[in-house]
Amino acid sequence: MSTVAPFLSHLNPSQRRAVEHFCGPLLVVAGAGSGKTRALTYRVANLIRYHHVDPANILAVTFTNKAAKEMKERIERLFSQQVAEDEYGKPLSALPEREQVQLRSRVYKTYVKDLWVGTFHALCARILRFDIDKYKDDRGNTWTKQFSIFDESDAQTLVKSIVTGDLNLDSKTFEPRSVRYAISNAKNRGLSPEEFQQDQPNYRGRVIADVYGRYITKLAENNALDFDDLLLIPVRLFQQNESILGYWHHRFRHVLVDEYQDTNRTQYDLIRLLVTNGEPARTYGNWNQRSAFVVGDVDQSIYSFRAADFTILMEFQHDFGDGLDDKETQTLVKLEENYRSTENILQMANALIQNNSQRIDKVLRPTRGTGESIICHRADDEIAEAQYVVGQIRAMEQEHPDLNWRDFAILYRTNAQSRAFEEVLVQWAVPYSVVGGLRFYDRKEVKDILAYLRMVVNPCDTVSLLRIINTPRRGIGKTTIDRLVNAAQELNLPLWEVLVDEGLVKTYGGRSARGLTTFAQQLQQWQAVADDLPASALVQRVMEESGYVQDLISQGTDEADDRRKNLDELRNAALQFEDENEDAGLLTFLGSASLASDADSKDDLSNRVSLMTLHSSKGLEFPVVFLVGLEQGLFPNYRSMDDPAALEEERRLCYVGITRAQEQLFITHANARRLWGSREPAVPSLFLNELPQELVLGQLPHAGRRQRPPAPSRSAASSATRSPKTRPPARPAAPPHNWQVGEKVLHRAFGVGQITHVFGSGDKQSIAVRFPGSIGQKVLDPKLAPLDRLP
Numbered sequence: 007m008s009t010v011a012p013f014l015s016h017l018n019p020s021q022r023r024a025v026e027h028f029c030g031p032l033l034v035v036a037g038a039g040s041g042k043t044r045a046l047t048y049r050v051a052n053l054i055r056y057h058h059v060d061p062a063n064i065l066a067v068t069f070t071n072k073a074a075k076e077m078k079e080r081i082e083r084l085f086s087q088q089v090a091e092d093e094y095g096k097p098l099s100a101l102p103e104r105e106q107v108q109l110r111s112r113v114y115k116t117y118v119k120d121l122w123v124g125t126f127h128a129l130c131a132r133i134l135r136f137d138i139d140k141y142k143d144d145r146g147n148t149w150t151k152q153f154s155i156f157d158e159s160d161a162q163t164l165v166k167s168i169v170t171g172d173l174n175l176d177s178k179t180f181e182p183r184s185v186r187y188a189i190s191n192a193k194n195r196g197l198s199p200e201e202f203q204q205d206q207p208n209y210r211g212r213v214i215a216d217v218y219g220r221y222i223t224k225l226a227e228n229n230a231l232d233f234d235d236l237l238l239i240p241v242r243l244f245q246q247n248e249s250i251l252g253y254w255h256h257r258f259r260h261v262l263v264d265e266y267q268d269t270n271r272t273q274y275d276l277i278r279l280l281v282t283n284g285e286p287a288r289t290y291g292n293w294n295q296r297s298a299f300v301v302g303d304v305d306q307s308i309y310s311f312r313a314a315d316f317t318i319l320m321e322f323q324h325d326f327g328d329g330l331d332d333k334e335t336q337t338l339v340k341l342e343e344n345y346r347s348t349e350n351i352l353q354m355a356n357a358l359i360q361n362n363s364q365r366i367d368k369v370l371r372p373t374r375g376t377g378e379s380i381i382c383h384r385a386d387d388e389i390a391e392a393q394y395v396v397g398q399i400r401a402m403e404q405e406h407p408d409l410n411w412r413d414f415a416i417l418y419r420t421n422a423q424s425r426a427f428e429e430v431l432v433q434w435a436v437p438y439s440v441v442g443g444l445r446f447y448d449r450k451e452v453k454d455i456l457a458y459l460r461m462v463v464n465p466c467d468t469v470s471l472l473r474i475i476n477t478p479r480r481g482i483g484k485t486t487i488d489r490l491v492n493a494a495q496e497l498n499l500p501l502w503e504v505l506v507d508e509g510l511v512k513t514y515g516g517r518s519a520r521g522l523t524t525f526a527q528q529l530q531q532w533q534a535v536a537d538d539l540p541a542s543a544l545v546q547r548v549m550e551e552s553g554y555v556q557d558l559i560s561q562g563t564d565e566a567d568d569r570r571k572n573l574d575e576l577r578n579a580a581l582q583f584e585d586e587n588e589d590a591g592l593l594t595f596l597g598s599a600s601l602a603s604d605a606d607s608k609d610d611l612s613n614r615v616s617l618m619t620l621h622s623s624k625g626l627e628f629p630v631v632f633l634v635g636l637e638q639g640l641f642p643n644y645r646s647m648d649d650p651a652a653l654e655e656e657r658r659l660c661y662v663g664i665t666r667a668q669e670q671l672f673i674t675h676a677n678a679r680r681l682w683g684s685r686e687p688a689v690p691s692l693f694l695n696e697l698p699q700e701l702v703l704g705q706l707p708h709a710g711r712r713q714r715p716p717a718p719s720r721s722a723a724s725s726a727t728r729s730p731k732t733r734p735p736a737r738p739a740a741p742p743h744n745w746q747v748g749e750k751v752l753h754r755a756f757g758v759g760q761i762t763h764v765f766g767s768g769d770k771q772s773i774a775v776r777f778p779g780s781i782g783q784k785v786l787d788p789k790l791a792p793l794d795r796l797p
């Protein structure tokens with residue numbers, strides 16, 4: 007191309023090389039915040055706009071559904087700008103509003119609609135909606151296109167019904183969650199129940215193998231797949247059926263994958279099959295008009311517990327580049343500039359990750375100023391830690407007009423840590439959302455209505471049927487249900503078939519026979535109209551006609567009221583889904599509800615502080631980040647402490663956390679913590695020891711040593727005004743400071759305040775400080791209060 011496309015001017019030369027890459031394999035490796043995701047997005051746009059690739063020929067795999075949505079929006083914006091410039095010779099914003107809307111909708115239809123962008127799970131589910139009816143597993147099980155997707159709790163329900171129902175075992179000994187975990191592991195290792203059983207020396211293992219076999223059969227009987235199947239079945243189907251693989255291979259000429267370091271073997275197999283049409287790695291060289299483009303960072307590989315394997319990334323050039331003459335240079339782009347974080351934050355991240363042995367050293371140059379020092383704070387316990395963090399957030403939000411609640415993130419190692427923060431946030435009325443807490447779609451009432459809807463499209467889904475058969479209560483007791491389930495088993499029919507047979511219902515339904523028939527008829531009515539109604543209308547009808555909403559109204563409690571609001575929200579979600587998707591039938595809506603992931607709930611529109619685990623924070627960025635709970639056993643997690651490889655993964659997780667911060671990073675730890683029930687003294691994380699003191703405001707502790715309570719010294723205050731570079735690591739005792747009215751101070755719990763009065767003098771001085779909001783004015787002894795002076 008002779009001229010640079012205007013939108014490519016937003017990229018540096020290496021990014022541009024990656025974006026302009028057309029055919030063949032390309033690996034982009036680079037550190038955090040170097041614009042990998044940006045390059046991937048721009049490349050999709052470039053393929054369509056400048057290489058005239060049909061959007062339907064592009065498959066882009068993102069890490070979350072939210073990232074997928076953002077990518078589509080970004081591409082639509084990029085194109086709308088471009089088209090406005092090309093056709094009208096002016097920027098989009100200069101057009102009248104109506105024309106803007108029309109242009110954007112045209113752009114969406116032409117360039118965005120047919121793109122396949124999404125997570126591995128979402129994309130696989132889509133492929134299976136086309137082709138699952140051509141698949142048969144090695145036990146002869148088959149599925150139809152109306153399959154249900156069982157989330158973890160559905161899968162555990164099924165396991166539990168096998169353990170306690172079919173096998174009559176104790177669910178304490180065979181805890182459904184751990185049995186399900188073992189099954190999932192076996193599945194992902196490609197083991198059939200029989201193969202799995204051969205490995206098991208003891209009784210427990212053999213029972214799990216038995217449950218595993220029954221679990222597969224039951225899933226198929228329910229016409230359902232679990233999350234593992236969503237990935238495994240397409241791979242098996244492609245291996246089984248050349249012509250189906252050929253179709254998808256032909257269709258997806260350009261395959262792009264973000265966060266490639268976190269792919270596992272199954273996902274790798276899928277990509278490989280699609281790209282090479284199943285030809286052996288070493289002979290594949292047919293790159294005519296097609297590409298495989300992956301981006302990643304080995305230092306951010308944090309999912310080995312889900313079988314992700316970063317050697318897959320390291321082998322990319324070998325695996326995909328073999329048909330090329332000069333694969334070393336043709337297949338690799340490195341990005342070396344970081345656009346996200348200040349220099350201090352970046353240096354901090356680099357210093358930490360240097361301690362890992364399993365890595366390839368790389369360059370990451372800052373492009374932004376030095377920035378603020380990193381603030382390290384030690385609190386007495388988890389409540390004091392939360393008070394400090396929330397105090398800082400409140401103070402900064404008040405102080406800086408350009409900082410909003412959404413600009414702050416609190417990142418922790420384990421979900422349990424959110425509780426203390428939530429309490430303090432509620433107390434101080436700071437809006438927040440816990441990303442990856444109970445998902446919207448996991449709430450009871452939402453799951454209930456979704457179960458109705460699943461029965462509408464997939465009547466074999468007995469797990470859903472049992473969930474709603476007596477919800478709301480319609481007088482169908484447990485004994486009746488057990489009788490019906492047994493009858494279904496004996497007759498070898500799905501439970502639904504029994505329900506729609508009036509004779510069977512009369513025989514087995516006892517006194518509930520009428521209620522059962524009415525219930526079945528109602529479901530049949532919805533089934534009859536399901537194809538003709540939009541998802542939102544069905545949601546509405548089901549909510550009302552099932553009596554579910556009426557039941558909540560008659561309960562009249564606040565809780566019931568909340569549940570009703572959630573159901574309204576479910577209808578809104580369906581409406582929004584219809585707005586955003588061409589193919590917005592009930593089936594696709596249900597699929598998207600099952601696959602909504604943790605990080606998707608971080609909604610940009612809501613102005614809230616984000617709380618999330620470090621795992622959920624991948625790929626995101628925030629102006630101000632609080633990395634909390636840096637204590638041995640917590641972070642690094644106790645399970646990793648005797649395992650060098652696991653410890654390196656924890657360190658990568660810490661690297662991910664640090665590199666989420668754009669402007670300011672806080673790191674906190676506590677002297678004692680109540681976690682998992684008991685209050686224990688805490689030892690500072692060894693990671694703290696690996697951070698350079700000269701970048702930090704506040705004394706870093708020495709790892710492995712228990713801390714004394716924080717000394718109420720004023721020396722930290724005086725050092726706060728010095729530049730980080732010149733500050734000596736050990737601080738001499740400072741002379742007492744003469745406090746002045748009007749001076750600003752930073753209090754560890756209350757945040758930034760201003761001195762309004764000074765009482766007494768010398769050693770006997772005390773001060774009154776006004777803190778923002780409801781904290782108000784406090785009189786403090788500056789010798790004891792944890793105060794820092796601010797410039």
Ligand SMILES: Nc1ncnc2c1ncn2[C@@H]1O[C@H](COP(=O)(O)OP(=O)(O)OP(=O)(O)O)[C@@H](O)[C@H]1O
Nearest residue numbers: 016017018037038039040041042043044345346625
């Ligand atoms: N050439 C550039 N000029 C200016 N800003 C850029 C450039 N490239 C990327 N950015 C910005 O830098 C930030 C980080 O980019 P991006 O999220 O794409 O990085 P990443 O490498 O994917 O990070 P991570 O490893 O955390 O996923 C974003 O805010 C992005 O808009």
Ligand SMILES: [Mg+2]
Nearest residue numbers: 042043044625
């Ligand atoms: Mg990224």
